[in-house]
Amino acid sequence: xxxxxxxxxxxxxxxxxxxxxxxxxxxxxxxxxxxxxxxxxxxxxxxxxxxxxxxxxxxxxxxxxxxxxxxxxxxxxxxxxxxxxxxxxxxxxxxxxxxxxxxxxxxxxxxxxxxxxxxxxxxxxxxxxxxxxxxxxxxxxxxxxxxxxxxxxxxxxxxxxxxxxxxxxxxxxxxxxxxxxxxxxxxxxxxxxxxxxxxxxxxxxxxxxxxxxxxxxxxxxxxxxxxxxxxxxxxxxxxxxxxxxxxxxxxxxxxxxxxxxxxxxxxxxxxxxxxxxxxxxxxxxxxxxxxxxxxxxxxxxxxxxxxxxxxxxxxxxxxxxxxxxxxxxxxxxxxxxxxxxxxxxxxxxxxxxxxxxxxxxxxxxxxxxxxxxxxxxxxxxxxxxxxxxxxxxxxxxxxxxxxxxxxxxxxxxxxxxxxxxxxxxxxxxxxxxxxxxxx
Numbered sequence: 001x002x003x004x005x006x007x008x009x010x011x012x013x014x015x016x017x018x019x020x021x022x023x024x025x026x027x028x029x030x031x032x033x034x035x036x037x038x039x040x041x042x043x044x045x046x047x048x049x050x051x052x053x054x055x056x057x058x059x060x061x062x063x064x065x066x067x068x069x070x071x072x073x074x075x076x077x078x079x080x081x082x083x084x085x086x087x088x089x090x091x092x093x094x095x096x097x098x099x100x101x102x103x104x105x106x107x108x109x110x111x112x113x114x115x116x117x118x119x120x121x122x123x124x125x126x127x128x129x130x131x132x133x134x135x136x137x138x139x140x141x142x143x144x145x146x147x148x149x150x151x152x153x154x155x156x157x158x159x160x161x162x163x164x165x166x167x168x169x170x171x172x173x174x175x176x177x178x179x180x181x182x183x184x185x186x187x188x189x190x191x192x193x194x195x196x197x198x199x200x201x202x203x204x205x206x207x208x209x210x211x212x213x214x215x216x217x218x219x220x221x222x223x224x225x226x227x228x229x230x231x232x233x234x235x236x237x238x239x240x241x242x243x244x245x246x247x248x249x250x251x252x253x254x255x256x257x258x259x260x261x262x263x264x265x266x267x268x269x270x271x272x273x274x275x276x277x278x279x280x281x282x283x284x285x286x287x288x289x290x291x292x293x294x295x296x297x298x299x300x301x302x303x304x305x306x307x308x309x310x311x312x313x314x315x316x317x318x319x320x321x322x323x324x325x326x327x328x329x330x331x332x333x334x335x336x337x338x339x340x341x342x343x344x345x346x347x348x349x350x351x352x353x354x355x356x357x358x359x360x361x362x363x364x365x366x367x368x369x370x371x372x373x374x375x376x377x378x379x380x381x382x383x384x385x386x387x388x389x390x391x392x393x394x395x396x397x398x399x400x401x402x403x404x405x406x407x408x409x410x411x412x413x414x415x416x417x418x419x420x421x422x423x424x425x426x427x428x429x430x431x432x433x434x435x436x437x438x439x
Contacts (some may be wrong), residue, residue, distance in 0.1 A: 033058055038142075051142040052133055060180040071202040074129070075389040081126035085188040092185035108179045112164055116211040119184035123157045127191035144342035149194055151344070152374040157187040159367060165169045181364055183371070201388060215315050216397065218271060218290035224248070226299060244302045248293045257304035265296025272310065276431065315407065318398050327408060347373040 002160060033056035034301050035041040035049035046056055055070045123131075134150020137143050163180030225235050226245040238254050240246070245261065248254055254267070266278035269291045281287055287300055290311040306312065347370045354366035390407045397404045404410050 009175045014154060022234040048132070048136065050136070051140050052137055052144055052146065054133060055129075071199065074195060074202060077129070078192065078199050080196055081122045081188065081192040084118045084122045084126075085185075085192045086186050088115060088188050090117060091118075102362055112160075112179070112182050115182060115330075116164055117162065119157065119160075119188040122188040122191050123153060125194060129151060130191065130194055144335070145340075147340050148374050148377065149190070152371055153187045153190050155367075155374065156183040156190075156369045157369075158186070160184050181368075183368070186371070211377040215290075215311070215318065217309055218253065219309075220253040220255050227287075240302060240305055242302055242305060245299055245419060246302060247285075247297065247299050249297055250293060250295050252293050254287050254291050254293065254300075256302050257309045258287055258300040258302045260285050260298050260300045263296060263298030265298050266294040268294065272314070317403055318394060328412060343373065343377040346370075346377070370421040414427065 003101065003254070008123050015285050033043045033046050035054055035056055038049060038051050041056075042048050043056055044056075048054065048248055049056060057070070062160045067194075091111070130146060131150050131154065133144075133146035134154075137147040137150075160182035163182060167180055202256065219237065221237055222234050223237055223240055224232050226232055226247055240256055244253065248265070250265075260281050260283050262283060264280065264282045265431060267281050267287060269288065271290055272288055281298060288311065289309040304310075307316070339433055350373050351366045351370035354369050358365050390410060393410050394404045394407075397410075
């Protein structure tokens with residue numbers, strides 16, 4: 001199948017003769033992949049974002065989609081990093097907690113080598129995706145939070161490794177008790193914390209897609225087609241063609257959009273209109289995919305399939321709303337573009353000031369200060385809080401039966417103080433229940 005280019009509408013991923021946009025097993029072959037941090041980046045195949053290095057995710061979730069492979073990978077790396085980071089943190093704080101026995105029984109050099117052994121798998125294995133993203137950000141000059149994470153972790157780890165391997169090359173001013181200082185625990189703990197943030201973020205994105213998955217399940221996977229000889233056969237939804245005659249039995253879901261040609265029944269269209277009362281369908285009336293037939297039997301002629309159906313357009317609307325960018329998000333992007341270079345500049349200035357004016361050992365203190373600025377000023381929430389909020393908000397709205405057109409509308413709703421409704425059933429379920437009996 002030929003995929004659309006990046007400027008084409010996703011609604012054209014499927015031709016008229018191919019009803020694949022609703023079928024879960026075929027979505028992966030037709031959907032585009034998009035960067036969660038840069039929604040303008042789209043690709044026909046999965047892989048890293050060319051701007052920031054983040055893993056691209058499908059624009060359309062699948063009905064039976066298993067747990068995200070990226071979430072599984074990040075979770076595995078996070079728990080693996082904890083295995084090494086926790087003992088490393090306890091050992092490095094030996095002078096602050098009751099671990100003095102270890103310090104007395106082990107030389108400081110051997111102790112530093114033990115820290116290096118524990119920190120290396122955390123930084124080079126568990127933190128490898130973070131370092132890759134930092135590399136991509138500098139390569140394309142799209143600086144983001146991973147830029148600062150990569151600088152901070154890389155500086156702390158490489159400096160510690162250098163002082164451990166080449167102690168004689170370290171200036172005297174850097175020495176503490178005749179041993180060069182190491183900061184392996186800082187690099188390892190930072191990686192673990194950032195991985196924890198990535199796991200929480202990926203879980204939030206997965207939960208926000210549950211509304212779209214529930215919409216995908218509204219369309220049945222099969223349909224009853226009436227052949228030219230009058231016989232009926234059950235076929236897969238992807239075999240339905242425009243012009244086919246389909247029969248809907250009592251309690252069945254309507255598979256595609258069409259016009260009733262024979263029979264009559266009442267159809268529950270609450271998933272589209274919100275109206276709780278069934279609508280009578282007779283010859284010549286329209287029916288929509290995903291709506292539920294009640295007690296009658298009728299035949300209808302297929303008019304729209306695949307991405308042309310009303311249900312597919314609703315799903316696409318929810319998808320587009322989740323990927324849209326609110327005005328406040330655009331402001332955050334502009335701030336981040338200046339914030340990251342600014343933090344790097346402040347780190348350099350802090351280093352120079354501590355080298356020239358700081359207390360002894362000046363170089364060691366200056367290095368710690370510079371690395372601290374890079375790490376602490378990491379704008380994690382600045383680039384991710386708004387997109388995650390929009391995705392979760394749109395997803396929750398869809399689960400409650402509210403379709404949000406775009407992120408700007410969601411942002412403007414905060415200013416609404418009066419809501420006017422035009423009919424019964426919008427807020428009520430339309431199904432009275434006995435609350436209590438008074439004899």
